[in-house]
Amino acid sequence: MVLTIELLDSKRHNRSVFSCGNDSLDNYIRKSASQDLKKKVATVFVLIDSPSTDIIAYYTLSFYTLDINNLNEAFAKGLPRYPLLPAILLGRLAVDSNRQGQGLGGVILIDAMKRALRTTEQVASVAVVVEAIDENAVAFYQKYGFQQFKEYPFKLYLPVKAIEELCQRFDI
Template identity: 30%
Template sequence: MAQPTLSAPELLNSCHDLSRFSCGKPTLDHWLKTRSLANQQKGFTVVIVVHVANRVVGYYGLAPTAIIPTALPRSIRTGQPPNPMPCILLGQLATDQAWVGQGIGTGLFNHALARSVNGAALIGGRALVVNAVDEDAASFWCRRGFLPSKDDALVLFRSIADIASSLKAADSAAHDH
């Protein structure tokens, strides 16, 4: 029997089965199961999922946000920024524990980065913001170029310009092979 294939990232809809999703972080599981679809329908968040036969095995959420400039790392704050400064929030990013190690989280992360750069090109946005659920998550984001807030080590930032240049570098490296 053929193994069911993983979908491409797509917008969450009511046909997706969220009931069995478990990433090991109860707050992320709970948000997906109870708030994600309503938040998306109300225009608060865009939720992108990957699934196998409609069973969601990974997801992330993106939303516009605004940050007080003094909370931002100096390298991102530069010049005379508006107060608050427009940013994009990567509110959630999680992979079902049964699917960890198959590149789903990395794929979703890269998809979120590309979407954030495209979104900022359309409407503005200085940085991508993440709220890490714990210190393990914060170190995950730090390894990916995010800088902690001056006020809270669990709130991290990476400038859209930095993300765009890293995506361009990865893209040109891929084309060189």
């Protein structure tokens, strides 16, 4: 068996057995993810343990805009004073309940950061933004250096410069 992260293929990947314990994340991968992918609203990446096609984790990426006034001053002072800045949204990230506690959340987060960094070589972005689903998710993202928005404690961001450092630290 080999862990592989791939673009969601609704004809190939088995979404029906995925269950992370959160109805909204479970329903998204089962019912909405392929439509978001088809309509270019989000790109959905899945982790499988090949040759099985059962999804054991997933995440989504899309473009986003940041209001500079919501960023902490240390980060914002080095940026142009445009009212909105380009970013990448890590919209959803989930690991199947049967595989939680094995470090797979970190594996797919690092993969998402690597893809986001590669994207910034083609299309500018100052940070990756996440909207944490609960306080445990906030703590998870903070372990990787994400910072909370000033007025939105469940919304966090990681500057692209920090992503570069993270990728170097993990030698990816």
